[in-house]
Amino acid sequence: MNNQGCERMALEDKITTLPDDILLTILSLLTFKEAVATSILSRRWRYLWTSLPSLHFRYEYVVQKDSRDNSLQHYHKVHGVYEDRCIQMVNQVLRGRKGQELQEFGIHYPLLERSTCHIDLWVAFAIAIGVSKLELNFSPYPYLIPICFDKNYSIPLDLFDKTKGMEPFLVQLEHVFSIPTSYLKVQDRFKSLRELILKFVDLTDEHFETILSNCTSLECLHLNHSSRLVNVKHTAPHMKLSCLEIYHCSKLENVEIFAPNLVSFKYRGSKIHIFVKDANQLVNLCMSSYWEGELEYPRENSLGLPYMQRKDFVFGQFADYLSRLEYLMIDVASFEGKQGFNKVPLFSNLKHVSLTCLNSSHGPSGMLHCYHTVAGFVKASPFLHRLELHFHLAPIKNPELRRIAISPHRYLKEVLVSGFFGNELAKDIVLSIFDFATELEKIEITTLCLGDLSKRPFKNPNADIEVVRRSIGQLHQRLPANAQLHFLGDHF
Structure with a gap:
């Protein structure tokens, strides 16, 4: 040697x-x-x-390299031999910890209702040991086709209820993981929990209220694809909650939350009724609704509430907070034509706005309306620093863009355009930004779509990279003197 x-x-x-x-x-x-x-x-x-101190068990640690296979055979592997391997790994690790302190615990694997007995015990362990962050991410893997009759896991309500004992779970923890009760923080089990992330976990309205009523130290609650929520309410003040995110809860019709220190509220789904009470610290707002069609409004109206008008979805329901906002993400369909658009209030503190739209030309979700929306926000936001445009679909037509007179904007320094196909209309919109963003320093362009915060960035297969590169070259020639253009391609 x-x-x-x-x-x-x-x-x-x-x-x-x-x-x-x-x-x-x-x-x-x-x-x-x-x-x-x-x-x-x-x-x-x-x-x-x-x-x-941080344990996160992920899909890619268990599944072999054929993970892009979306065949039925691979589905049975994921919910057969690979699932057994995942469960065995988690159980083995928890058994070896002997009650050591744990700050974060997360499962990132498409587990289903049939694994309830194991998941219940893991959640009980995490709560009893006093984790600060608990994440259950049971999202179907991107290349995996879910089977319609599979049911999602649902957390036992008793685990989040201080008035209910944990004795049955404590007995199992000692029996399965050899963890004596003396190691656990049973009486103060919610004191440490700061962040709770639940994806593809079925909750009821009672779950929502019980979690917020008992987890008084909770600062961030993230719910994604919880299909049993309908009318979620927490009317007592929750003093610690600063971040609430609710995505793709298909049956949800109404949200009422009282959180005086709420800083960030993010929602994606149908146009529903949302009442956020006395959130005087709210500065980050994401309100993204589905496009026109059957999903734009809740499928059922079990509460008998009137349908929410597009122009009121953001500007009506959050009227008291608009002047304080520093970040706003909305879809352009939130404006019901120019009449609603012209009523945009003054955003005196807005520094970052993100707009999502289809890549079709006409209609309330189209690119022409997106352009008018951009013009309105630029006029109404004197201190706007960053503008993002996110297009979702391939263009159908390229009508002529009729420019709107927009005064020079000295504070706009950064622009991001995602879902860029290189079509004439998209290119003209970018060129129009060059005209009024006189102090622009950086523009980033990518073919990936980044407009859905609840999902990973995705690539539209219809993008013609040669057309995109040609348009990028033309934009380079018209770039403002002090600005740099970064083409990110398929990478972000």
């Missing part, structure tokens, strides 16, 4: 002799997958990663 190899082995031996807390600090600087990989280094390292 050469001298370099001997020196490397000596260094590895010195690292191995360090105390566990220092080694865990080193592991915490790695990704979870990299930390797990250190288990092959030596006997000392084999189980060290299981003592990390």
Whole structure:
């Protein structure tokens, strides 16, 4: 063995002799997958990663490289041998921790209702051990076709109710994971919980109220694809909640929340009734509704509420907060034609606006209306710093863009355009921005669509990269003197 190899082995031996807390600090600087990989280094390292203060078990750690396969055969693997492997991995790690403190716990695998007995125990463990962040992400993997009769997991209501005991779960925790009750924070089990993220987990209206009533330290609640929510309310003041996100809850008709320190509210779904009470700290608002069609409004109207008008979905329901907003994301269909558009109030603090629309030309969700919306926001937001435009579909027609007179805007420095197909109308809209953004410093353009915060960026297969690059070249020639154009392609 050469001298370099001997020196490397000596260094590895010195690292191995360090105390566990220092080694865990080193592991915490790695990704979870990299930390797990250190288990092959030596006997000392084999189980060290299981003592990390943050544990997130992900789909890609379990499933082999055929993960892009969306066949029925692969589906049965994911919910068969791979699912068993995932459950076994989680159980084995929790069994080895012996009640050590845990700050974050997350499961990122498309588990279903049939795994309830295991998931219940994991959630009970996380709550009883006093985690600050709990994430259950049971989203179907992007390349996996879900089977319609599969049911989502639902959390036992008793786990989030202080008035109910945890005795049945405590007995199982001691029996399955060998964790004695003395290690658990049963009485103060919600005191540490700051962030709760639930994706493809079925909750009822009672779940929503129980969680907020009992988790008084909760700062961020994220709900995604919870299909049983209809009329969610929390009318008592929740003093800690600063971030509430609700996405794609198909039966939801009404939301009422009283959170005086709410800073950020994000919603995507049908146009429903939303009442946010006395949120004087609210500065970030994302209100993205579905396009015109059968999903624009709730499928059922079990509460008998009047249908929400497009022009009132944002500007009516959040009228008291508009002047305070610093970030606003909406779809252009929130404006019912120019009449509603002309009533845009003054956004005296708005620094960042993000607009989503289809890439069709006409209609309330089209690019022509998007252009008018841009003009309105630029006029109404004197301190706007960043503008984002997100297009979703391939263009159908390219009508002529009739320019609107817009005064020079000195504060607009950054622009992002996603879902860019290089069509004439999209290019003309960007050129119009060059005309009024006299102090523009940077514009980023990508073919990926980034307009849905609840999903990963996605690529539209209809994009012609040659057309896109040709349009990018033409935009380069018209670029303002001090600005830089970055074409991000399919990467972001």
